[in-house]
Amino acid sequence: MSDAPAATPPAPAGQPVQYILQPRESLFGRFGKLLLVALVLCVLAMIGMAGQVQQYFGDGQGPNEKHHSLSRDAADKIAILKVTGPIIEGDDYVEQQIEKIERDDAVKAIVLRIDSPGGTVTYSDRLYHKITQLADERELPLVVSMGSLCASGGYYIAMAVGDQEEAIYAEPTTWTGSIGVVIPSYNVADAMWWTGVKDLSVASGDLKLMGSPTRKRSAKEAAIFRGLVRQAFDGFKEVVKAGRPAFRDDEQALEAVTTGQVFAAKQALENGLVDRLGFIEEAIERAAELAGLSTDSVRAVEYERRLTPIQQFLAAGSPGRPAVAEQGLRGLIELSAPRAYYLSTLAPVWLASE
Known part of the structure; x- marks a missing residue:
């Protein structure tokens, strides 16, 4: 018996010949998902490598180092230490920068460089002591450059x-000062009667619920809060004396600037709260002068938060927007901080900032 394939029978006369073509599965169709995953991984890897390139002079630890100004190839550095936004426990970015400089x-x-409305008493004091200790131990000249707002804890x-x-x-447009202490507190006790809500809390002592918004504040509680504020305020004034020698022997001048008032830059200069009006470039030049360095032989560097490749990929899709984890309380404080705007819009300021 022959193994040759049977011949295709001829089509009947008068009928067209039909050819059936079997579609071939494309290579992309078969392996498309794998190729897509590989492409995403390649993009993430490239972003990660780009981040590493930005650390061209860094030690690979802590925040990424980035050239800011002056000579790009100089060995000596002027470090720009940034304190931005509310000063609140839980955000260790400033301390990461301090440790980077220390090494x-x-x-x-x-x-x-400070652009902050302030923050908690405890964390403001911690950063103050950490920065003071860094400058003293390394014998590094320290110059302050204020941004749009350098108030209270800032x-x-x-x-x-x-x-x-x-x-x-x-x-020239900086607002600064706001030297004082506040304990925010709100009370809704008088409005509770018509809501039907009752405070049935049980406490071990009459001061355990001190500051509760659902109970009227007693004279004893008010006196205790005033004492806490006074103690923190006295500490603030001592710190001001440490940084502004002119106030050490002039209590009247000190009292004039520690009323909680926010001062415009020129007012702050007239009242001795700042030394000069100028931008960060002037502050950098002054730092180089104090260090005995020429601006041609030093480079100014700043630090950026170190992100994982995934975080960099997500941030690339929404440039300029804060991470979700950084919103909440920090965002609320930032939005409620007093600022001036040159702005023409019918939208709320927070939408314009987006």
Whole structure:
């Protein structure tokens, strides 16, 4: 028996010949999902490598180092230490920068860049002492550059300059000051009767629920809160004296600037809260001068948060927007901080910022 394939019978006369073509499955169709996954991984890897390139002079630890200005190839550095936004426990970015500078022997001076409405008493004091300790132990000149707002806890941190002369720069439109202490507290006790809500809390003592918004504040509680504020305020004024020598022997001048008032830059200069009006470039030049360096032989560097490749990929899709984890309380404080705007819009400010 022959194994040859049977011949195709001829089509009947008068009928067209039909050919059936079997579609071939494309290579992309078969392996498309794998190729897509591989492409995403390649993109993430490229973003990660790009982040590593930005650390061209860094030690690979802590925040990424980035060139800011002056000579790009100089060995000596002026470190820009940034304090931005509300000063609240849980955000260790400033401390990461401090540790980065502490490990880097090439850093010869620090420019403390502050744009903050302040924050908690405890964390403002912690950062003040950490920065003071860094400058003292490394014998690094410290110059402050104020951004749009350097108020309350932000000004507290600025006092780390100590006795250094001509060391605090405010931009012409800076608002600063707000030297004082506040314990925010609200009470809804008088409005509870018509809501039907009752406070049935059980406490071990009459002061355990001190500050509760559902109970009327007693005279004893009010006196205790005033004492807490007074103690923190006295500490604030001592820090101001440490950073502004002119106030040490002039209590009247000190009392005039510690009323909680926010001062415009020129007012702050007239009242001795700042030394000069100028931008961050002038502060960098002053830091180089104090370190005995020429601006041609030093480079100014700043630090950025280190992100994982995944975080960088997600951030690339929404440039300029804060991470979700950074919103909430920090965002609420930032939005409620007093600021001035040159702005023409019918939308709320927070939408315009987006």
